[in-house]
Amino acid sequence: MEKNEVLKKVNDIFIDVLDNEDIVLSYETTAKDIEEWDSLNHIQLIVAIEKKFKIRFTTLEIQAWKNVGEMADSILAKVNT
């Protein structure tokens, strides 16, 4: 899977979970850029991503990403192994 494909799927998940059609993610997007993306919704996003890609993140990974790009790298690493 390619990174931009991951980004697109993650974008769809954000739109669905946060119930906001206008969200457009880039690799640089952080939680500060999206109003609904608080620590609680973060968990809901993680669980939805885990389901979509059939992967599991560790407790530490969930807290470590600085932006969407790092999150996508993390997904990519799991999906492609």
Place this chain on the structure above:
Amino acid sequence: MKLFSDLKKNLKKDFSSLRPIKVALMGDTATQFLTLALRGAGYDSGFDLQIFEADFNQIERQVFDPTSELYEFAPELVIIFQASHKLVAKYNKLKPEQYSSFAESQLAQIENLYTSINNKLRAKIIFYNYPEIDDAIFGNYANKIESSFLFQQRKLNNELMTYASKLSNFYICDISSIQNQIGKTAMFQTSVYFNTEMVLSIDALPLVAARTISLIGSMYGKLKKCLIIDLDNTMWGGIIGDDGIENIQIGSLGIGKAFSEFQYWVKKLKNRGIIIAVCSKNTESVAKEPFEKHPDMVLRLDDIAVFMANWNNKADNIKLIQQILNIGFDSMVFLDDNPFERNMVRENIADILVPELPEDPGDYLEYLYTLNLFETSSFSNEDGERTKLYQVEAKRAALQTSYTNEDEFLKSLNMTSVVEPFNKFNTPRVAQLSQRSNQFNLRTVRYTEPDIEDLIGQNGVFTYAFTLEDQFGDNGLISVIILKHENNETLFIDTWLMSCRVLKRGMENFILNTIVNFAHTEGYKYLKGEYIATAKNEMVKDHYKNLGFKPDSNYWLLSTDNYQNKKCFINKK
């Protein structure tokens, strides 16, 4: 089952026409998502749950401080959610010599919570029990060691049931059984727990919310009362009309066992008071044969309140069943193996619940277990007799057709009624009628057992419970009246409700005679009635008008002077 994200989307919808309920939710772990899930699931059941969510881990402070937000909020319902993970944490901090008394000390704390809340609020309390955690310190041997965590946790769950059985306003929400159903790995997700301090996984939230809402629903009159079942390939394997009685599948062999086990389940429901009806496309005599003659049938004809077997369409037959039973479609469940029939019934009868039975009859029961269809918040001994009552009603209807004159028919019934104020013997049934009666209910004020107990002997409150017996049998307690002193001239009818199975017997006249005569002897000049419309009580819209009350702004007044007793054929016993 909806997903958590679907429930969240509900929150943006319009709650304004829904029934508001004030709920306090207190947990010793984070409960933000549970709050959202409960409110979202409440929406789908017609409730506007107005939730006060206590700050994280504030249960004791909220409960023991009389000036807390909890008491200021004054909820009707209090939900307490103490997590199993916190239970382990408490156990972990004990000295080994304290292990064996852990359950006992926890229960004592729960009792303290209950007592404090109950002293200050008129609320129902819902307590989540503890999904099991096996800390694997002893392995299987934990079952033999009283001091093990597993032993203490199971004991606590068990003791909670005993405790709840003694209190009418303390309910257990059995989330432990949700974990039994979906497994611990689905119920609990470590990354969610360590990142947010929430013990319920995202996928478990809708299940926990649904279980909580169905309990709340049952407290507010949303109950299933009747199970309607198809016969061929639902009640037994095979087609009775084609295969014949000796070839249908039922009993201890192969797939027959699935149908037997299903029938035992239905029988238990019937014994609990769920009305069982049959709706089948069959020739009646052929359809009845297994019930009469097959040695392996668990259900017999006397378990079935209404038996509808003919070649008409099922929606029409179910409408007939509804007319005989006089209960709402929304309190009915219809089981049929045939997807076509299921859809036909769903399309024609909006409110009836038609579960999507699995294709394999072997899966029926396991699937039905997961639906938790028959939630209730009360149980009285009379419940088990309900089928008999409805069968008698069918006989009575048959007799009525032989009389052309209604008075003659009513006279022939030899009806008697016991009239009593509320007392400790009839309180459970009075409370139950108050929860269950939707149609013949003038103001639909719901009273629980403790509420009823409070009314007994209260100044200016006069209560009546009526039974009705006739030559066919005893209907038991079927009507409830609560009168309240408004002023020296006027007595207000706070509650007038009646079970619909005794409609058209002249009970209304008998009751009116009773209360008018009472009011008159007590010196009241007027009886004042009120009709509050709900989605279900249109039947009694003109109740007071029909009884001769005169409109008075939004109320109805009847003068007790010169009142002529109304005609009725019921004698006071």
